[in-house]
Amino acid sequence: MKTMRITKEHENHYREHGYAVVDSFCEADELTAALKNFDEVVPGWAEFAKDPSGSRPEYFSSPFPDQRGIPHFPYKGDALNRLTFHSELSRFATLMGEGEEMYCEQSHLTYKATGQSPKQGNVDQHMHLDYGNHTLAYPPDVPKFWQTAFLYYFTDVTLDCGPTAVCSKKYYPERILFPRHYSPEARPEIYDNEVKVVCPAGSLLIYGMRTFHRGTAITGTSHARLGMFVTYAPKACRWMGIVGWPVSAGKKEFHEWVVGASVSERSLIGFPEPGHEFWTEETLDGVAARFSGIDMTPYRDS
């Protein structure tokens, strides 16, 4: 059996506190490939992160030409797409969701550096819950409705390099988690008990829609931090999800990805699964025509 990178200890910590940090989740070759791939998607950033005293890369002070000004899945190249669908992420989300089938509702890159403006994310955020743009409704304390968020860090996160701050759920035991933002004056105990996620490159933070956390600004004089947000949600819950993937389905990157992806990876973004009544001679031929090169056999055989 493959070793589980998210261990029982991480699971116990997550259940008790609402978050867990998996140090060095990525293997060395995965991290190298992710950084190389990062530079293909957002040119120059991985190089810049190595030496932030060098010249500023593209999109340092302008939005990226994708949804919400941020690079989203599907990415050019393989490494970031693969980490989005790493089997440990869906396994852990399903475990937390007590067996609910999951889908990937978010995958986008994050990059910040000394000298970037607050508008680009280099800012001390207030403590908040992420459900504001991840659900149309409310995240109940019922595991089968839990969304699980993952934040990959591809560069070392030190105290002066904008670590994420997160607070154990012991410090906000109220029944209804609203409002979902607090200033330090309004809820000092959430700030006083925050933990800064300092970790080596390749680590993973796991949290949920009921976990107070905040991004912090880079205070070092020459630093950069690269990462990727990935979130899984129960597939049955149409009211959850930060993006609709069909908006990207016309992109070249999507075509490349969908042709190379496994059936289960496709299902993880909501592509109709084999055996679904959607599949008819018409839809089999239509999808094959639209995405030339895709192997329709698993859908045809079911």
Ligand SMILES: [Fe+2]
């Ligand atoms: Fe957040």
